Amino acid sequence: MNILFICRSNVCRSPLAEALLKKKFADNRLNGEVRSAGFESFHINELPDDNIVNLAASRGVEVSGRARLFTKDDFIRFDRIYAMDALGYNDAMEMAESVEEKEKVDYLMNVIVPGKNRIIPDPYHSGVTDCESLYTLLDEITDELIEEIKASE
Secondary structure, eight states, rough: EEEEEEESSSSSSSHHHHHHHHHHHHHHTTTOOOOEEOOOOOGOOOOOOHHHHHHHHHHHOOOOOOOOBOOHHHHHHOSSSEEESSSHHHHHHHHOSSSSEEEEEEOOOOOSSOOOOOOOOOEEEEEEEEHHHHHHHHHHHHHHHHHOOOOOO
C-alpha cells in the first residue's frame, strides 16, 4: 500500500503524518511507500517545522525530508492520497484526470470520522501546544490506517 499525505506547504501536518506512518509500517513489517507533499511553492526544499521535528523526536519518531510539490505523477505512485484540509482536497481533485484518480483522494479525518470531511488544523503559526494536539490526532489516525491495511492484506 502506497500512501501520500498532502497539505498546503508540506512542512507541518503532512510530514508528521508521513513520519508516524513510516514508523508504523516498519514496526508492523508492512510493505509500501509513505510520502508527503504540498501545494505551496514557497516552501519547496525546506525542512519540516522545528516544533514538529522536536516534538516527534521526543517521542521516538524521526520527521525528515524536504517539502515538495504534489504532482500528477502522484496519482500513479500512490494508492491513497489523504488531504489535511479542503484546500488540499480541492487542489488534488482539480488535478485528477479520471474517476480512478479522484477515488484515491480523501480527507484524512475521514479515517476516524467517516464521511464528515473534517479538516486537520494547521499548527504552523500557533505553537507547540497545537503541535502536541496535532501529534496526538495523527497518531490516532495512523494507528487506524495500520489496522485497516493489516485487515486488507
